[in-house]
Amino acid sequence: MNRKIIAGIGGILVIILAVFSFQGGKASAAETTVVLYNSAKIGVVEKTLELELKEGMNEVSLEELAGLNIAEVTIRPLDEGVQVLGVFSRGQGGDVYSANVGSDVEVKLRSGETIAGKFLGFKNGKIAIEGDGYYLINPNEVAYFKAKNLEGKASAYAVLQAGKAGKYNVSIIYRVSNMSWESRYKLYIGDNAKLYGYIVLNNPTAQEFKDAKVLLVAGDVQLYQNVPQPRVLYAMAEKGTDQVNVGQPEKIEAFYLYKLGVADINPASTMMYPYISFEVPFEREYFYESWPYSREGPVYESISFKTEKVLPAGIVEIYKETDDGSLLIGERAIEHTPEGDTLRIGIGRDYDLKGSTVVLEERHDDHYAYYKVKITLENFGKDAKTVIVRHYKWGKVLSSSIKPMDETQNYVEFKVTVNPGEKKEIVFDYENRY
Numbered sequence: 001m002n003r004k005i006i007a008g009i010g011g012i013l014v015i016i017l018a019v020f021s022f023q024g025g026k027a028s029a030a031e032t033t034v035v036l037y038n039s040a041k042i043g044v045v046e047k048t049l050e051l052e053l054k055e056g057m058n059e060v061s062l063e064e065l066a067g068l069n070i071a072e073v074t075i076r077p078l079d080e081g082v083q084v085l086g087v088f089s090r091g092q093g094g095d096v097y098s099a100n101v102g103s104d105v106e107v108k109l110r111s112g113e114t115i116a117g118k119f120l121g122f123k124n125g126k127i128a129i130e131g132d133g134y135y136l137i138n139p140n141e142v143a144y145f146k147a148k149n150l151e152g153k154a155s156a157y158a159v160l161q162a163g164k165a166g167k168y169n170v171s172i173i174y175r176v177s178n179m180s181w182e183s184r185y186k187l188y189i190g191d192n193a194k195l196y197g198y199i200v201l202n203n204p205t206a207q208e209f210k211d212a213k214v215l216l217v218a219g220d221v222q223l224y225q226n227v228p229q230p231r232v233l234y235a236m237a238e239k240g241t242d243q244v245n246v247g248q249p250e251k252i253e254a255f256y257l258y259k260l261g262v263a264d265i266n267p268a269s270t271m272m273y274p275y276i277s278f279e280v281p282f283e284r285e286y287f288y289e290s291w292p293y294s295r296e297g298p299v300y301e302s303i304s305f306k307t308e309k310v311l312p313a314g315i316v317e318i319y320k321e322t323d324d325g326s327l328l329i330g331e332r333a334i335e336h337t338p339e340g341d342t343l344r345i346g347i348g349r350d351y352d353l354k355g356s357t358v359v360l361e362e363r364h365d366d367h368y369a370y371y372k373v374k375i376t377l378e379n380f381g382k383d384a385k386t387v388i389v390r391h392y393k394w395g396k397v398l399s400s401s402i403k404p405m406d407e408t409q410n411y412v413e414f415k416v417t418v419n420p421g422e423k424k425e426i427v428f429d430y431e432n433r434y
Contacts, residue, residue, distance in 0.1 A: 032212040034265060036181040036201065038312060039219060043179030045209070047172050053082065053162040064207075065089070065156035068174055075158055078169040085159040105129065106146040107137060179203050179265075181216050183314030184272070185334070187345065189282070190321035193305050197276035197314075199258070201265065208267045214260040218312040218336060256310060256336075278308045287346045288355035290391040292362075292371050299353035299377070299387060300346030311337040318347050335410065344388060352381030353418070355389070361429070369395070372429040379418040389414040395432025402426050 031048035051060060065073055070089045077084060105119040107129060117131025126136040127145070162168060180202050188194040199216065260273070287302035313336045319326040330347050337343050354377070361372035377387055392411045397404060406413040418424050 032209055033215065034179075034209050034212045035215045035217060036179055037217045037219075038181055038183070041178050041180045043176040043203075043207075045172075045174055045176060045207075048078065049170050049172060051160070051168050051170060053160060053165065053168055055162055055165045057085075058160045058162060060158045060160055062087075062156045062158055062172070065174055068156070068176070070156065072175045073156075074171075074173040076171045076173075077160075078171055081163040081166075082168040082170070083161045084170070085161055087156070087158045089156045108143045108146075109137070109141050110143050111141070176205055176207050178205055179207075183312040185311070185314055185316040186319065187316050188319045188321050188326060189303060189347065192279050193282040193303060194279045195277065196274065197311065199260065199273045199275050201263075201271040201273075203265050203267065203269055203271075206267050207265075209265040211262050212265055214263050214265065216258040216260055218256040218258065218310075256312070258312075276309055276311075280305045280308065285344065286350055286353060286385050286387040287344055288353075288375070288377065288387055288389045289346075290355070290357040290373070290375055290389065292359060292373065292391075292393060294356075294358045296354065296356045298349045299355050301348050301350050302344050302346045302388070304342050304344040304388075307337050307339060307341055307343050310339045311343065316345055318345065320347075344390070350385075352379060353385060353387065354378045354380070355387075357391070360427070367434050369432045369434075370429070371431075373427070375414075375426045376423060377416055377418050377425075378423045379420055382420050384417055384419045386415065386417045389416060389426060391428075393430055393432070394434070395430050397428055397430045400426065400428035402428075404428075 033046045035044040035046075051058075053060075065087075066089070068089075070087050073087050075084045075087055103119055105117070107115045107127065109115070115129055115131060115135055115137070117129045117135070120128040120130055122128060123136060126138055127142070129135045129137065160168075160170070182200050182202070184198045184200050186196045186198075188196075201214070258275075263271075263273075265271070282303040282305040285302050285304055286299050288297065288299045290297070311334065314334060316332050316334055317328060318330040318332065320329045332345050334343065334345065356376045358374045358376070359371060360374055361370070363370040371393065373391065375389055375391065377389070379385060388405070390411050390413045394409065397407055397412050400414075402414050402416065404412045405415045412428070412430070414426050416424050416426065
């Protein structure tokens with residue numbers, strides 16, 4: 001028997017499975033809601049199903065939930081006369097690997113090679129397959145893992161009790177790991193600043209939602225446990241550019257809620273929708289970013305402008321408009337920016353300016369952190385330049401050698417003018433109680 005070990009680093013493990021559907025009931029397309037988060041890779045799905053039930057006990061198959069965490073599933077009757085007695089899963093562990101031990105599978109590697117055979121499980125962290133030889137495959141080298149036979153391996157079902165035979169509506173809420181959304185921006189710099197924002201929906205799973213009402217939540221969602229790694233992924237992706245009108249977000253508790261409207265969320269796909277655009281005047285400044293660790297860093301020429309709408313955190317591609325076309329000159333990340341706030345974006349390094357951050361003192365205790373920081377700016381050029389210094393932190397500034405220009409929970413900003421050949425220092429301290 002041949003023994004082959006395929007090793008490597010990097011890459012993505014991609015699993016191809018059939019698209020499951022609910023059995024025993026049919027959901028109206030308008031009664032499916034999918035909530036996506038930009039801070040946690042989960043989708044929360046709520047569906048309304050109409051079930052045909054007989055009098056007494058009914059076992060309703062819910063194959064779409066196979067492999068999901070049943071503890072995170074909620075089923076609620078919407079009509080009187082029906083009661084949910086429990087939700088159950090059965091099979092070998094509920095995950096795609098253990099559910100298919102002994103099945104015929106097909107594995108395609110990133111190199112393009114395809115290996116088919118019987119899946120024997122894992123050995124020393126590698127996928128074991130017996131085909132024309134015995135293979136131990138590093139999961140990092142896998143492009144996709146295709147299970148040929150899934151039937152009878154894993155299932156999910158609910159037990160409902162009906163007072164009499166008839167049709168009943170129930171609501172089912174469950175989570176799908178690895179679905180998410182993010183913001184992407186294109187900034188064009190000419191006489192004014194033109195900003196275009198896009199919502200990018202990521203669904204690398206086998207789940208499909210037609211005519212779903214899609215809600216997008218921006219904010220730091222705290223989960224009790226880590227979101228599990230995805231079990232169901234596809235290799236392929238597709239992009240669309242349909243125009244949608246998302247509108248302004250609604251503040252819900254500590255989060256912002258965007259209503260995307262009704263859309264199709266296709267399996268194994270990435271969808272991009274334009275949702276924001278505005279043109280505003282801007283100011284040129286110099287910008288140094290600092291973090292609570294010692295480092296030397298560049299000072300960037302930047303532009304700043306007032307935002308006309310709430311901007312969720314995301315990546316900004318920066319283009320310079322010229323007579324010959326738009327030139328990509330940089331790419332920067334921005335944090336969540338409220339409407340009417342000042343957005344500052346670095347567009348290119350200024351080699352006449354140099355910044356450095358030194359942590360002078362650092363203390364940590366139970367639910368407490370303290371930092372004392374010195375930031376130094378040097379001007380090696382021939383002209384005086386005004387620099388905006390932003391230091392990212394948590395907590396509140398206690399004292400500072402220069403009065404902060406602005407302070408939030410996440411950062412503090414200073415404005416400093418540095419003359420040619422001059423060196424300026426800012427010394428400040430802050431604490432965070434959590």
